[in-house]
Amino acid sequence: MVTFPAVLAILPVLSVGLKLLKLFLLLAAVVAAIMWFLRRVWFYRDPVRVPPAEAGTILAPADGKVVYIKPFRNGEVVVEKLGQAIPVREIMKAPGRGARGWILGIYMSPLDVHFNYAPIAARVEDMVHTRARVNLPMVDLWEYIRLTYFRRAVDLFSHRYRLVNERLTIFLDGEGIKIAMVEIADKFVNKINSFIRPGQVVDRGQKVSFIERGSQVDLVIFSEGVEFAVRVGQQVYGARTVVARYRPPGGVMP
Numbered sequence: 001m002v003t004f005p006a007v008l009a010i011l012p013v014l015s016v017g018l019k020l021l022k023l024f025l026l027l028a029a030v031v032a033a034i035m036w037f038l039r040r041v042w043f044y045r046d047p048v049r050v051p052p053a054e055a056g057t058i059l060a061p062a063d064g065k066v067v068y069i070k071p072f073r074n075g076e077v078v079v080e081k082l083g084q085a086i087p088v089r090e091i092m093k094a095p096g097r098g099a100r101g102w103i104l105g106i107y108m109s110p111l112d113v114h115f116n117y118a119p120i121a122a123r124v125e126d127m128v129h130t131r132a133r134v135n136l137p138m139v140d141l142w143e144y145i146r147l148t149y150f151r152r153a154v155d156l157f158s159h160r161y162r163l164v165n166e167r168l169t170i171f172l173d174g175e176g177i178k179i180a181m182v183e184i185a186d187k188f189v190n191k192i193n194s195f196i197r198p199g200q201v202v203d204r205g206q207k208v209s210f211i212e213r214g215s216q217v218d219l220v221i222f223s224e225g226v227e228f229a230v231r232v233g234q235q236v237y238g239a240r241t242v243v244a245r246y247r248p249p250g251g252v253m254p
Contacts, residue, residue: 051205098222122174205239
């Protein structure tokens with residue numbers, strides 16, 4: 001039988017428990033509010049970007065971390081980790097515009113701006129949208145934490161799913177250089193929204209698309225005559241960071 005003194009003895013314990021419960025609920029509400037803000041407001045932010053006025057430069061097509069810069073020869077890229085060559089057309093899911101050049105990869109974490117921008121002033125030669133039955137994870141949990149929260153680069157080139165996930169390849173024909181933007185979907189991507197069409201002329205730094213959630217953008221540069229201005233592991237900003245320089249027709253390397 002519970003006596004009155006026993007009830008009095010339990011009351012302080014119950015009071016502490018209720019306070020802890022209230023604190024837990026408050027913290028849970030704060031975390032939920034932050035997550036809602038990040039996913040519904042911050043993720044869709046659209047900052048004003050003014051591209052640098054420097055001729056013969058290639059701008060970052062997206063915000064994110066540079067995860068690799070690799071040459072390709074005879075239309076193939078050698079993957080050291082896998083010990084095999086991957087055709088560039090497999091990355092683009094379309095025929096290339098040259099047999100030699102460079103591939104630069106930028107991983108966009110959920111904390112980055114997810115608009116994509118034209119890296120050069122060019123005419124849109126073609127757009128190839130390759131769908132997938134399901135988008136598979138391009139990073140594991142530890143790689144995701146390193147890229148998103150520690151802001152450390154991870155070489156994602158050898159990951160198998162980057163070749164099978166949904167992608168949109170935009171072929172750009174600029175002044176003296178051809179480039180393909182390959183927008184690759186990650187597991188949590190809902191859709192790739194494009195704002196341009198084939199035959200259209202785009203300006204440097206113009207918004208060309210928006211990718212939901214985490215994703216990646218590869219720049220396939222169909223020229224060996226470029227000098228990179230960034231390094232692997234560097235954070236870049238779309239339409240703002242110069243990633244490479246090239247010699248325009250009749251000009252010199254900037």
